[in-house]
Amino acid sequence: MIRRRLHLFRVLAATTALGAALVAPQPTPAAGRLGRDKAMDSIVQVIVHTRFGTVRRCSGYVFSTNGKLVTPYHVISDATSISVFHVDHGLLDVKAVRRIDPRADIAVLDLAHATEVPFDNTRMADSRTLNIGDSVHVLHQPAFSDDVQENATITGIGYPRQFSESPFTTRCASEMQYLQFSGPYDVGSAGGIVCNDSYEVVGIIVGGSADGENATAYAMSSNYFAQLLNATNEVKMSELRTSATSDAEYFDQFFGPSPQPLQFAAAMPESYIAWFAPIRHVDYADAEFTDEVNDKIDKNWFYTAGLTIDGRAIREWSASRMVVWAATINPWGVMDSADQYVHFDADSLFTKRIYKNRDTEERIMTRYIVAFSLKPGAHALQYENRGANFKSSGVKRERVSLSAAQIKPLDIKGLSLVSMKLLPNALPGVGEGESVRYELERRPILEKELNFGIRSGRFPLEP
Numbered sequence: 220m221i222r223r224r225l226h227l228f229r230v231l232a233a234t235t236a237l238g239a240a241l242v243a244p245q246p247t248p249a250a251g252r253l254g255r256d257k258a259m260d261s262i263v264q265v266i267v268h269t270r271f272g273t274v275r276r277c278s279g280y281v282f283s284t285n286g287k288l289v290t291p292y293h294v295i296s297d298a299t300s301i302s303v304f305h306v307d308h309g310l311l312d313v314k315a316v317r318r319i320d321p322r323a324d325i326a327v328l329d330l331a332h333a334t335e336v337p338f339d340n341t342r343m344a345d346s347r348t349l350n351i352g353d354s355v356h357v358l359h360q361p362a363f364s365d366d367v368q369e370n371a372t373i374t375g376i377g378y379p380r381q382f383s384e385s386p387f388t389t390r391c392a393s394e395m396q397y398l399q400f401s402g403p404y405d406v407g408s409a410g411g412i413v414c415n416d417s418y419e420v421v422g423i424i425v426g427g428s429a430d431g432e433n434a435t436a437y438a439m440s441s442n443y444f445a446q447l448l449n450a451t452n453e454v455k456m457s458e459l460r461t462s463a464t465s466d467a468e469y470f471d472q473f474f475g476p477s478p479q480p481l482q483f484a485a486a487m488p489e490s491y492i493a494w495f496a497p498i499r500h501v502d503y504a505d506a507e508f509t510d511e512v513n514d515k516i517d518k519n520w521f522y523t524a525g526l527t528i529d530g531r532a533i534r535e536w537s538a539s540r541m542v543v544w545a546a547t548i549n550p551w552g553v554m555d556s557a558d559q560y561v562h563f564d565a566d567s568l569f570t571k572r573i574y575k576n577r578d579t580e581e582r583i584m585t586r587y588i589v590a591f592s593l594k595p596g597a598h599a600l601q602y603e604n605r606g607a608n609f610k611s612s613g614v615k616r617e618r619v620s621l622s623a624a625q626i627k628p629l630d631i632k633g634l635s636l637v638s639m640k641l642l643p644n645a646l647p648g649v650g651e652g653e654s655v656r657y658e659l660e661r662r663p664i665l666e667k668e669l670n671f672g673i674r675s676g677r678f679p680l681e682p
Contacts (some may be wrong), residue, residue, distance in 0.1 A: 226649065230365065247434065254418030255356075257341040259367060261420075263311075264304040264538040265290050265328075265410060269297045273466050275477040276410050276539060278360045278410035278676070279303060279328070281340055282422055282448060286311075286333025289448060290410035291425045292319050292326040296461050303329065306534045307524065308336045309496030310543050310587050317459065318450030323392045323439070324425050324473070327450045332499040341412075346440035349547035351376055356418060359411025360538045363480050364403045367535055373414075374443045375399030376440075386472045387426040396440045398422045405429045405437040405563060405682075406474040407539055413438045424474035429543075489592040489680070490621035491542070491673055492600065492640040494523035494629040495585040502561060508641045511657055512560050515639070519564070521583035522604035523629055524650045525614070529599050540680065542590040544672040549636050551662060558641035561588050563664070566633035567608060583608075584637070588628075590673050592680065595623045604630055626669055634664040 261282070267275040279290040288303065295301055301313040304427075314331040319643035330336070350373070357369045375382060381389035391397065398413055404427055413422035422438030463469035466476060498520050503509045511617055526533040545553050546561045555561050566582040583606055597620045612630075619627055628634065637661045664672075 227465050231344045232285065250363045251418070254341065254414075255368070257339050257414065258356070258414055258418040258420075259534050260307070260339045260359050261341045262358045262360065262367065262412065263288065264407075265294055266304060267295055267298045268300045269466065269470075270299050270460070271297065271465050273477065274480060275466075275470065276360070276362065277407055277477070278412075278424070280412045280420065280505070281330070282343070282420075284333075284338050284340060284475065286314075286330035286336060286338065286446070287317070288327065288328050288330065289444065290326055290425060291324045291423075293324055293410055293426075295319075295328075295468050296321075296459055296469060297327050297463065298456065298507050301329075303330060303375065304538055304541075304543055305336075306536075306538060306589075308338075308499075309522070309589070310545070311336065316454040316456070316459070317452060318526075319454050319524050320447055321461075323395060323444070323447060324390075325423075325439070325444055325447045327448055335499055341414065341418055341420060341444055343441045344415055344417070344421050346396075346398070346421040348415070349373055349376060349421055349440075349623055354416070355398075355400065355421070356414040357400070357404075357408075357411060357414075357424070357565050358414065359404070359408040359424060361403065362405045362407035362537075362539050362678075364405070365537055365540065365679065366403075367537055369402050369404075369553075371400040371402050373400055380435070385428055385435075387428065390426075390472060391437070395423075395443045398440060399435065400436045400438075401433055401435050401569055404434040404474075406477045407537070408436060409474050428477040442526075448454070453591055478682075481679060482676075483674050485674075486676070487624045487674065487677070488595075490595050490623060490625045490627070491590040491592055492528075492598075492619070492627050492629060493544075493588050493590040493631070493669075493673070494526070494602075495521050495563070495565075495583065495631065496543070496587040496589045497522045498562070498585045498587075503560075503641075504557060505641060505656075507656055508518045508558070512639060515653075516584065518607050519567075519582050519584045521567070521585065521604065521608075523602050524605055526600070526602040528593070533591065534593070539678065542592070542673050542676040544588040544590065544676055546586050546636060548672065548675050549662075550668055550671050552635070553636065553638050553662075560639040562637055562639075563588060563634055564637050564661075565631045567606070568604075568632070588672065590626065590676075593621060595621050595625070597621075600629070602629065626666075626673055628669070634669070636662045636668075 312331040318327040427436035
């Protein structure tokens with residue numbers, strides 16, 4: 220009798236477990252959107268200037284909340300400078316290269332100002348759960364496609380020797396496992412991520428064969444590249460140098476050549492909307508000057524956020540459609556130096572209440588203006604402005620009609636280029652307790668100068 224009851228209990232338990240498994244909660248649409256948002260927040264565009272005079276714009280995956288990211292080594296090889304663009308956080312400097320593994324084609328970078336940037340990263344998952352035929356989400360910053368996200372199907376899982384021979388597979392580390400899939404991938408996709416249905420990372424794109432809509436891409440499985448991410452060393456820029464004498468001898472072998480900036484005088488049939496990007500604190504050798512600049516930033520920072528264009532969030536568009544205009548690229552050749560800080564400022568459309576019920580008009584400032592290319596015609600915009608002088612402007616909706624080559628700034632009037640020049644203590648009336656130790660020089664930016672800035676950062680939008 221006891222055995223019969225025990226058997227019955229086991230059957231009921233098994234039936235209950237099976238029923239629970241069958242009715243187990245599935246990811247909700249809201250959970251899917253949250254996972255997608257995290258994945259999109261983790262993807263950046265890595266911008267590399269090389270010793271060959273070329274510019275590369277590829278992808279990177281920010282895998283930690285303290286600003287560490289991974290990208291293929293070939294992306295940063297032979298670099299003279301590396302920066303990172305995030306559509307929500309603006310242009311960020313790379314503080315250090317923490318690890319390079321040319322054989323595995325992996326590099327780990329450390330972003331500056333990580334504490335000021337609220338990255339909400341998607342996590343990694345076990346790539347061994349994948350099978351051929353599984354559907355995956357691919358997030359990247361392609362050079363010639365508009366979309367950050369693509370849906371793909373895994374067509375192969377294995378080691379390089381198990382795939383068709385190509386310039387890429389012959390360079391792969393033979394002991395690493397890769398995922399194979401096809402779609403509209405190109406040189407900008409390198410460093411993008413492959414995610415499962417929960418938007419957890421199961422691979423990082425390292426190369427492929429660019430062929431329009433039917434490109435074959437390869438991603439290193441997460442179980443292999445995850446073990447390469449722990450790094451605390453600092454790699455010197457000189458250590459990124461290869462034996463190549465051009466991009467064609469090394470970089471191009473992984474996914475083809477990277478598109479280069481357009482000539483300044485090239486036709487500009489597209490139009491643009493432009494806005495202020497977030498600004499970060501600075502650190503100069505002179506502590507007093509550092510405090511003065513950062514105080515100015517704290518009182519006047521301003522940027523546009525939550526932008527959607529024709530009902531589509533800006534983060535869903537590839538960063539390759541955007542121009543990032545740095546204040547140090549200007550018609551007057553005004554540059555940063557050890558005693559000079561260059562930035563943009565403009566008239567504020569908002570007021571700040573200070574002291575005793577006295578309203579005062581404030582300037583707004585940034586280091587970078589972002590511009591987004593659009594076809595001429597009518598477009599619907601939605602966005603909000605955030606600044607030191609107010610928490611938020613609230614959601615703003617606007618319909619614009621753009622003509623060819625037109626550049627429309629969003630809520631920016633009286634745009635200027637400003638240089639803050641440190642003055643030496645020796646000057647009469649200058650010094651601690653006397654007055655601020657810098658002077659301002661403001662140069663108005665009119666339509667001609669705005670056109671200069673956007674033209675200086677344009678890349679081809681088609682192969």
